[in-house]
Amino acid sequence: MPVAKVHARQVYDSRGNPTVEVDIVTEKGLHRAIVPSGASTGAAEACELRDGDKSKWGGKGVLKAVKNVNDTIGPELIKQDIDVKDQAKVDEFLIKLDGSKNKTNLGANAILGVSLAVAKAAAAEKGVPLYQHVSDLSGTKKPYVLPVPFMNVINGGSHAGGSLAFQEFMIVPCMASSFSEAMRQGSEVYQQLKSLAKKKYGQSAGNVGDEGGVAPDIATADEALSLITEAIEKAGYTGQIKIAMDVAASEFYKEDAKKYDLDFKNPDSDQSKWLTYEQLADQYKELISKYPIVSIEDPFGETDWDAWTHFYKNVDLQLVGLVA
Structure with missing residues (x-):
């Protein structure tokens, strides 16, 4: 099942900062993901693309990342006609499309939003919960064991x-x-x-x-x-x-x-x-x-x-x- 439509927007996270939300539409409906963001980051973490305009959101706007999803990633993903159940192929495509060492061109937040929404679309296509789809991708042995909350x-x-x-x-x-x-x-x-x-x-x-x-x-x-x-x-x-x-x-x-x-x-x-x-x-x-x-x-x-x-x-x- 391929992707029919991709749309991103800027929303607010739990700290009141902007982040990226992505919708992916397939025959099964609309599948949405919001990109998380931490307060402390490691030196080796991928680039979280921010606008840098200090006059708006203190420079933390993500409109550039949103534009990258809507103008670049979305159209190319639709054109590729990749089955959403093939997560590895989708992610390889996203990494190659960015082309940089650290996701600096399109932004890790743009890429992750699409990847997460694709995973939700795949789970819907298979008719299983998201955790089961992720388990299938990872090859985890059954039966499932619920995680302990921290x-x-x-x-x-x-x-x-x-x-x-x-x-x-x-x-x-x-x-x-x-x-x-x-x-x-x-x-x-x-x-x-x-x-x-x-x-x-x-x-x-x-x-x-x-x-x-x-x-x-x-x-x-x-x-x-x-x-x-x-x-x-x-x-x-x-x-x-x-x-x-x-x-x-x-x-x-x-x-x-x-x-x-x-x-x-x-x-x-x-x-x-x-x-x-x-x-x-x-x-x-x-x-x-x-x-x-x-x-x-x-x-x-x-x-x-x-x-x-x-x-x-x-x-x-x-x-x-x-x-x-």
Whole structure:
């Protein structure tokens, strides 16, 4: 089943910033996708094409990317007459059409919007849910296993004010009997956490960061993890809910010094307190021994390979990172 029509528009994301929305029309109907966008990005990530006009949306408009979908990608995709179920062929076409090393010509946001909408169209053509189509593409063995939700409950780093360096603290309801049960447990813990944060740090501590987690004015990861642990206990889920972190360490990695500044939001940060990767790794290991942490994302700078190697050999938990 080929693509009959492609149309993109600029919409707003959860932070109130512009992003790309793409519609693809086939015989089965209209299939829509919206491109996500993060606050912190890695050096090796593909180019998110923004307009750069500071007089509108602070330069974050995506009208160029939208135009690339409507004027270039759409017409060419229709002309190619590719079956939407052949995701690899569609994506190869999109990459070749852009022709650059890092999606700088058409924009990764333009390309991704089309690719996502195509995947939805393919699922509709096959008459299956999107997750089943993605599973088919990846060759995942059956039966399906529902993912465990990682629920972002405390925001720090570039996602919030205050001095907390680590970007996200998440709860992991991995012992729940169903996905809906996991969501209920997470919701109950989150409400307990909000209440505790207000009681300990004042009413403003109930305010949320960029991604919905509370953002109390706390300075250390230990303080954040202690608060989460208490919320889990008060909700009645001790031993049933684990914890994950997305440190986003590249945000405070000083590459020239090869050190980590946990006070990076302070322009007068004391350089004598910057940490080597070994010292930061020791902090992680101490936190892991104290709290039920099962996953850490981006614990070190994305180019600090010695740190990753050192830490990987010394811990037994899920490590998440971007491989360039």
